[in-house]
Amino acid sequence: MFNQYNLDEIRDRARAAFIGMAIGDALGATVEFMTASEIAAKYGLFMEITGGGWLRLKPGQVTDDTEMALCIARAIVASQGWSLEAIARNFAAWLKSRPVDCGDTCRKGIRAYMLNGALVSPPNEWDAGNGAAMRILPVALYSLPDAELLKKCALEQAHLTHNNPVSDAACVCLGEMLQLAICGGAKTRLRRQADGLAARFPTFAFEPYRGLASGYVVDTMQTVFHWFFRGRNFEECLVGTVNQGGDADTTGAICGMLAGAYYGLDGIPRRWTKRMDKKVIAEIEDVSVQLVAASPLVRMYYG
Ligand code: MN
Ligand code: MN
Numbered sequence: 001m002f003n004q005y006n007l008d009e010i011r012d013r014a015r016a017a018f019i020g021m022a023i024g025d026a027l028g029a030t031v032e033f034m035t036a037s038e039i040a041a042k043y044g045l046f047m048e049i050t051g052g053g054w055l056r057l058k059p060g061q062v063t064d065d066t067e068m069a070l071c072i073a074r075a076i077v078a079s080q081g082w083s084l085e086a087i088a089r090n091f092a093a094w095l096k097s098r099p100v101d102c103g104d105t106c107r108k109g110i111r112a113y114m115l116n117g118a119l120v121s122p123p124n125e126w127d128a129g130n131g132a133a134m135r136i137l138p139v140a141l142y143s144l145p146d147a148e149l150l151k152k153c154a155l156e157q158a159h160l161t162h163n164n165p166v167s168d169a170a171c172v173c174l175g176e177m178l179q180l181a182i183c184g185g186a187k188t189r190l191r192r193q194a195d196g197l198a199a200r201f202p203t204f205a206f207e208p209y210r211g212l213a214s215g216y217v218v219d220t221m222q223t224v225f226h227w228f229f230r231g232r233n234f235e236e237c238l239v240g241t242v243n244q245g246g247d248a249d250t251t252g253a254i255c256g257m258l259a260g261a262y263y264g265l266d267g268i269p270r271r272w273t274k275r276m277d278k279k280v281i282a283e284i285e286d287v288s289v290q291l292v293a294a295s296p297l298v299r300m301y302y303g
Contacts (some may be wrong), residue, residue, distance in 0.1 A: 006184075007302060013115045013261050014141050015288040016268060018069075020234065020255045021137055022274050022284060025065045028242040028252025029053050036211070037247045045237045046180035049275040055100050060276040064251040065103045065134045067094060070280075072157060073138035073287040080294060082142070084156050088113045091160065095141040103215070109161030120157075121163045128166045130220040134250045136171050137257045140178035141291035149296065150175045163291045166201065170217045173197040174254065183262035187229065189264070190227020194225050213246030220247060224255045234259045 019028055026046040029098040030053040031039050039046050051059035071090035079086045091110045095102060102110075105127050112118040119126070139157055143150040154171045174293030177193045206222040213223040223244050242248045262270060273281070292298060 013264050014292045015285050016265040017261035017283040018255045018288040022066045022258035024252030024256025025062045025249045026060050029063050031248045034245045037244050045066035063249050065250050068135040075171045076142050077290045084119050087219050092148040105129050106131045106161045120159045123163045126160045128217050129215050130250050132162035132167050133170045135175055135177050144294045144295040144297040166219050169201050170221050178261050204212050213244040213251050215247040220251050221253045234263040235269050244257040
């Protein structure tokens, strides 16, 4: 079923997914918390990585979305396997380093770990933000192509900060779609996965699109689905998503990982990659390949 050609392509798509996530984060952060009409009035169509925004970023600088995903990736690579404790330790060290941004639910969960070693946040019906879904990519790479391992790891990492059934459903669905795209799945196949989520949780239905792009994971996923399935290339998917405003760095990061996985490295505009922080991109390229190397896919089929 798998051969060397597949493995090269899978590595390529894994790197593209991680780079796409960082690009979506850096692009969207400039217009985070603006409305779609404010963006249109100021930029027409916003489509360049310029930094700025409410966080006063440097051009190409990433935020918590990419940084938390890297915390998970580094923990897996350093442990050569799954260690929730190692992930929590990396989150704690990251929070202490005074990151440029950190969501309230993430901060609450990380503080609970720092205070009493808690690795599971208590269930909370209000913790349905997108903070667990935005960092799912390293889990999808590490668990390739094992759906059970994906689910276990996706939920464990999510519950460090977000313990909520709607967030859980989004994390697992997004992880499955990423794995499908990385293994070369067609958009119609990915669409079935998104429709399946909406069948189990009707709140995720994204047609007709309501135009909401807040940090509520339902709004976030509807925005990503709408623009990912409508876009004809990586750039269209991302530009549509971030011009919706709201939590634009996070919708951008999630759409970027999905579109990166789907369109591959060749699909990512060079003018965007060139604008990114070189150190971040170098680390991303390294951990993406290492996560795939640690996955059951490589151990079972190539090991
Ligand atoms: Mn962010
Ligand atoms: Mn955000």
